Amino acid sequence: MNTIYQSNSGCTSTMKSRDLCFPAFLVSQFVDSLLVAKFILIGSGLAGGLLAAYLGRRGYDVDLYERRADPREGNIVGGRSINLAISTRGIHALEQIGIADEALQYAIPMRGRMIHDKSGALHFTPYDVDPKNCINSIGRAALNTTVIEAAQRYPNVRVHFNHKCTEVDLNSPVAHLETVNGAVTARGDAVIGVDGAFSAVRKSMQREIANFQYDESYLAHGYKELTLPPGPDGSWRMEKNALHIWPRKSFMMIALPNPDGSFTCTLFWEFEGPRSFATTQTKEDVRQFFDEEFPDALPLMPTLLEDFRNNPTGSLVTIRCAPWYYHDKICLLGDAAHAVVPFYGQGMNAAFEDCVVLDECLEKFHDNRQRAFAEYFSRRKENADALADLAIGNFVEMRDKTASRAFRAKKRLDHFLEGALPGIYLPLYTMVTFTRIPYADAARRARGQDHIVYGILICLPVFLIALLLFRLIIH
Numbered sequence: 297m298n299t300i301y302q303s304n305s306g307c308t309s310t311m312k313s314r315d316l317c318f319p320a321f322l323v324s325q326f327v328d329s330l331l332v333a334k335f336i337l338i339g340s341g342l343a344g345g346l347l348a349a350y351l352g353r354r355g356y357d358v359d360l361y362e363r364r365a366d367p368r369e370g371n372i373v374g375g376r377s378i379n380l381a382i383s384t385r386g387i388h389a390l391e392q393i394g395i396a397d398e399a400l401q402y403a404i405p406m407r408g409r410m411i412h413d414k415s416g417a418l419h420f421t422p423y424d425v426d427p428k429n430c431i432n433s434i435g436r437a438a439l440n441t442t443v444i445e446a447a448q449r450y451p452n453v454r455v456h457f458n459h460k461c462t463e464v465d466l467n468s469p470v471a472h473l474e475t476v477n478g479a480v481t482a483r484g485d486a487v488i489g490v491d492g493a494f495s496a497v498r499k500s501m502q503r504e505i506a507n508f509q510y511d512e513s514y515l516a517h518g519y520k521e522l523t524l525p526p527g528p529d530g531s532w533r534m535e536k537n538a539l540h541i542w543p544r545k546s547f548m549m550i551a552l553p554n555p556d557g558s559f560t561c562t563l564f565w566e567f568e569g570p571r572s573f574a575t576t577q578t579k580e581d582v583r584q585f586f587d588e589e590f591p592d593a594l595p596l597m598p599t600l601l602e603d604f605r606n607n608p609t610g611s612l613v614t615i616r617c618a619p620w621y622y623h624d625k626i627c628l629l630g631d632a633a634h635a636v637v638p639f640y641g642q643g644m645n646a647a648f649e650d651c652v653v654l655d656e657c658l659e660k661f662h663d664n665r666q667r668a669f670a671e672y673f674s675r676r677k678e679n680a681d682a683l684a685d686l687a688i689g690n691f692v693e694m695r696d697k698t699a700s701r702a703f704r705a706k707k708r709l710d711h712f713l714e715g716a717l718p719g720i721y722l723p724l725y726t727m728v729t730f731t732r733i734p735y736a737d738a739a740r741r742a743r744g745q746d747h748i749v750y751g752i753l754i755c756l757p758v759f760l761i762a763l764l765l766f767r768l769i770i771h
């Protein structure tokens with residue numbers, strides 16, 4: 297079978313630019329501007345579904361192609377995190393399309409970090425001075441279904457599962473797709489790659505666009521998901537409204553609550569090394585490692601040995617590329633444009649924020665898609681780069697610094713200053729997680745605040761000693 301999904305305008309860009317004589321070309325452009333543009337979206341993950349809803353609401357004709365089966369038919373997770381933390385930016389994007397309540401109905405608020413030290417002692421640090429500011433644990437599968445269903449409510453949006461994009465002709469633009477029935481092609485006015493960190497759309501751009509910038513870097517750490525099941529009465533066996541962290545300097549484990557009373561734990565650990573995924577092979581190795589490092593969690597994890605053996609070990613990649621668009625024909629969004637490591641809990645939040653910004657740009661430049669794509673890229677690129685740096689920095693903070701008294705003292709100072717100087721002093725975590733201040737601005741402002749605060753902390757004792765000496769001398 298070889299189907300061609302035609303552009304609504306019914307003509308290719310080659311026809312428009314070359315085959316028509318001058319007045320006919322102008323007429324064609326005028327008619328085109330009156331017709332509805334057709335978007336081909338590749339990837340119906342978290343951002344793909346939401347973007348389809350935004351484009352559908354704007355009246356565009358949308359075909360969304362996903363390589364996997366319909367998530368409503370079963371497992372979509374495929375080794376990815378089972379739950380995620382959604383915060384202000386992500387929630388705002390859901391609110392704008394009217395699905396926040398629906399998406400968040402089963403989400404579990406997490407009000408702070410619960411640090412588990414090696415002795416099993418617990419230390420709770422709230423995320424913010426305002427107790428209303430919390431992050432929310434939400435199931436990936438349920439959220440994915442919610443955004444896809446939101447998109448499908450628009451009659452001009454069609455979703456096609458089991459369609460894997462193999463490559464894209466950038467100039468047509470045409471997406472080539474594999475299905476169980478053979479190859480098909482999808483033609484539109486623009487193709488948007490929302491196909492995640494290993495994007496096929498981006499690979500086509502890498503091949504075709506001269507000077508396309510691309511950089512990928514992997515952490516030496518991988519991750520493995522493990523389960524901490526509910527208690528016999530279906531209740532949570534640790535504090536439900538917290539993100540649990542077992543910081544162990546060079547590695548760590550975290551746990552997020554699920555609505556069924558379980559927690560999904562994620563172990564972030566070196567792939568290689570004397571103590572690592574590579575050297576921990578037997579059941580005895582695993583049991584001994586958990587007994588030494590996570591003694592309070594071990595008795596709560598009856599399926600640990602099976603989970604450890606059966607669950608995949610994922611890698612953690614940061615991807616930076618530029619540009620994120622090609623003329624008015626191709627655009628990248630979400631992880632396809634900027635995959636980040638998960639330690640700030642912002643990858644999906646940022647991808648959802650991309651949808652809001654692209655929608656705003658398409659509204660502003662409704663008659664010039666290339667300018668819309670260019671403005672979207674210029675508004676997001678610096679912020680995606682800043683988030684990538686923040687996410688790597690937060691790995692060190694979570695696995696190492698959260699265990700220290702100095703870290704907890706700094707958090708208390710942050711909260712004191714935030715309370716004492718409302719609207720003037722905002723901790724970095726608060727800006728990133730509980731505001732929509734662009735990531736790059738948040739990072740710059742936090743650096744400035746730190747210089748002032750640390751400057752005062754260093755100068756204050758000197759000033760007090762000088763004052764004391766002065767008073768002693770004049771007496």
Ligand SMILES: Cc1cc2nc3c(=O)[nH]c(=O)nc-3n(C[C@H](O)[C@H](O)[C@H](O)COP(=O)(O)OP(=O)(O)OC[C@H]3O[C@@H](n4cnc5c(N)ncnc54)[C@H](O)[C@@H]3O)c2cc1C
Pocket residue numbers: 338339340341342343344361362363364376377379380381382459460461462490491492493494495496519562610629630631632638640641642643644645646647
């Ligand atoms: C362990 C872990 C924990 C995380 N925790 C958080 C968190 O707490 N908070 C947060 O905000 N973010 C978190 N993230 C990041 C978050 O998962 C991503 O940023 C988010 O999923 C990006 O959404 P996306 O739609 O761009 O990509 P994806 O969710 O990866 O979706 C891409 C979709 O495209 C499809 N696809 C891929 N290739 C093709 C193809 N060739 N043809 C057709 N379809 C294709 C895929 O099947 C998939 O459905 C975490 C990530 C990891 C790995």
